[in-house]
Amino acid sequence: MTTPETGAEFNQDEWVIDHNNKSALSIRVKGECLFKEQSPFQVVEVFDTYDRGKMLTIDRMVMCTESDEANYHEMIVHVPMFANSSIKDVLVIGAGDGGTIRELMRHPGIEKVTMVEIDEVVVRASKQFLPTISSALEHPKLNLLIDDGIKFVKDAANASYDLVIIDSSDPVGPSEGLFSKSFYEDVYRCLRPGGVVTIQSESPLFHPDAFVDLNKCLKEVFGADFVHPYLVFIPMYPTGMWSLTYCSKQGQHPVNNFDRDSSTQFTALHNLRYYNPDIHQAAFALPGYIQQKIIST
């Protein structure tokens, strides 16, 4: 690819391009990929980059880079953990790279984590090439199942989890069912009263329809007062603006009574890269044009 005017010439093979036909984010990689395997579901690859460390892609969409993964993983875990003091039993759907599990296991109060990832190739690639992200995938409190998360939640017992985390890829391929109302009805059912779910809810700008549709679906299932989208800077994803959503089964508001003291101590103890108590609160402030997208849903 050639940049007009500047005259710089790039070898196109050195770039991984994540695009939606209107805009594209390209990350330069060092030569050939380190890992490539076609699983039954998708093409899983690992690259080395020039300034973002190792990078995991699925069907050439960026899943995580070593430089930026903490933004996402810390925010999907520590926000629900410091808004609720009694989380012991956690279910995680997806999360094959292991970053969400690493963050969960920093919390000594958690007694058990069940993780259901559909694609063992993602887990294997991450264990081999992303050791700082996958570091807790052998943790004794973890029950790691290679299985269909949608079916698992359908079969789960009522009121059996304090926290569910939906750490999925985009709503195409195996993740498509993770954006449906029937799936979230099952999630709601298997949460204990007051239980919480946090969800990868797409970019309000790059995937506006998915963001809006999911918000509407969640409000129908959880009730509008219990659905709280929040924003994270994720420079490894197109537009850099990504949303997560916190919903509770008639439980705690994510900000009004969150445990700021514990959050402050934890942030310092673990030298977190992104999350801190100010960020916890700030993430729920939405720009006007993002509020407008979901105000009538």
Add this chain to the structure above:
Amino acid sequence: MTTPETGAEFNQDEWVIDHNNKSALSIRVKGECLFKEQSPFQVVEVFDTYDRGKMLTIDRMVMCTESDEANYHEMIVHVPMFANSSIKDVLVIGAGDGGTIRELMRHPGIEKVTMVEIDEVVVRASKQFLPTISSALEHPKLNLLIDDGIKFVKDAANASYDLVIIDSSDPVGPSEGLFSKSFYEDVYRCLRPGGVVTIQSESPLFHPDAFVDLNKCLKEVFGADFVHPYLVFIPMYPTGMWSLTYCSKQGQHPVNNFDRDSSTQFTALHNLRYYNPDIHQAAFALPGYIQQKIIST
């Protein structure tokens, strides 16, 4: 440009690519540019895009798009305005597209705005092709000068402005001197006691050196307690994470006593796209790894 794996083929001429040799943000444009002129300083172009409205570029770096410009312009203006109630006399350096002037003129308390833009071609292109952005460039309270901002500030009288806004492009070409200590010493001198400056201070991730160096320079000039970087989602810029910096001449903290009631009323009255009182406060919360970059400077 061809996307590997997906097989999608793009006509490279249809993309404007903003890059730093390690990552790139590309925005698809409709055919030929609408405007192109080589000024004495730079190549100024206007394109039409598929989902971001019209786009202004300088030397093929994206300056603004109609879809996203409000994020930047509202945040560089309304944050200092609601942190300080007595701003009447404003100096703006740069800002050729006019978006900053449009936002300033929403405040009836402002009596006079002096704008110093070095390149009349930027002003002309914006007036012709970006009417919603440049809409206030004929405002009777505006004194628009085509001149060198560095020289203008050097010659300005002591203590003559309540607010200075540095709305510059990146520190290459004509904007390079806007990132120097001597320039900010002049800005400090021409501010009234308690006066404020807000500054385009680059991406902490895409231009980390410029962000860190400028922060250090500003702390030397204003004192560390009076320098407050804040973050804005700007999807039209690479990484999507951009910083502005609020500094005062021993004046108001930007958040501790900001006028939330007036901010709330103003946001509703003008149906702002990005700024609101929650965002005003939230923008100053910095992720851990951004704090780390500037903690020792």
